[in-house]
Amino acid sequence: MGRPTTKVDLLEAAHSQYHKLQSLIDTLPEGDRHAEISFSVSFLEKNKEAHWTRDRNLRDILVHLYEWHCLFVEWIRANQSGTGAPFLPSPYTWKTYGQMNVAFWEKHQDTNLEDALNLLDSSHKKVIGLLENESDTALFSKGHYPWTGGSTLGSYGVSVTSSHYDWAMKKIKQYMKQK
Numbered sequence: 001m002g003r004p005t006t007k008v009d010l011l012e013a014a015h016s017q018y019h020k021l022q023s024l025i026d027t028l029p030e031g032d033r034h035a036e037i038s039f040s041v042s043f044l045e046k047n048k049e050a051h052w053t054r055d056r057n058l059r060d061i062l063v064h065l066y067e068w069h070c071l072f073v074e075w076i077r078a079n080q081s082g083t084g085a086p087f088l089p090s091p092y093t094w095k096t097y098g099q100m101n102v103a104f105w106e107k108h109q110d111t112n113l114e115d116a117l118n119l120l121d122s123s124h125k126k127v128i129g130l131l132e133n134e135s136d137t138a139l140f141s142k143g144h145y146p147w148t149g150g151s152t153l154g155s156y157g158v159s160v161t162s163s164h165y166d167w168a169m170k171k172i173k174q175y176m177k178q179k
Contacts, residue, residue, distance in 0.1 A: 004158050007136045011128065014161035018124055021165045024172055025058070025117075033058050033113060037175045050098050051171070054105055061168050062116040063108040064101065069123035072160045076130055079147040087156065124161070131157050 004010040025033070036056055044052055055061050071087060078085035092100040108116070131139070131154075138144050139154030148156065 004154065004162070005140055007131070007134065007139050007154070010139065010154055010157055010161075011131060013158065014124075014128060014131070014165075017162040017165035017169075021169055024169055028058070028172075028176075032176070032179070037061075037171075039174065040178055043174070043178065051101070054102060055171065057113075058172070059108070059111060059113045059116040060105055061171060062113075062120045063111055064104060065164055065168060066116065066119045066123045067104040067107075068160045068164060069120075069127050072156060073123070073126050073130060075147075075156075076153075079145065084147065127157070127161060131161075 004013045034057065037058070037060075038056070039047070039052055051064075055064060071089070075085055075087045088094065088097055088100065111119070134153060139157065140152050142148075142150065142152055145153055
């Protein structure tokens, strides 16, 4: 399936990828769920993105997803209430959001895996609830919500759900492959 362009496709992709992620986690032996994630030097030489070294266990990956859900939920709530807010909180920008991701990582170093799983499940449901309340037009028509800039609410929705879940699964699978 390509990138969703309708509400039905967006919700289907979000549900499908979330369930795939949960199934992948369920297949992990208990020890691997709590193990430190590391990647080989040769892999890291080819894959320079900061997340490959930032996230050191399953919890780190899950709370990253949770925090991006929170960004999405708060962004919608603020803008629909008339407060007006950018997607990324101050002082972060799209050039510096990597620093925000590190701040999320630091914030959750005392969060345990069970809590991370529960936080993610709860935030996923909130995101889905918000998406379900929108029409196709509201989700995928540029300019419908001025606060989405040159993008659409649906595009942001895809990014914080199915695309992000796919990112998490690739990361977990890469770890399991190298283990």
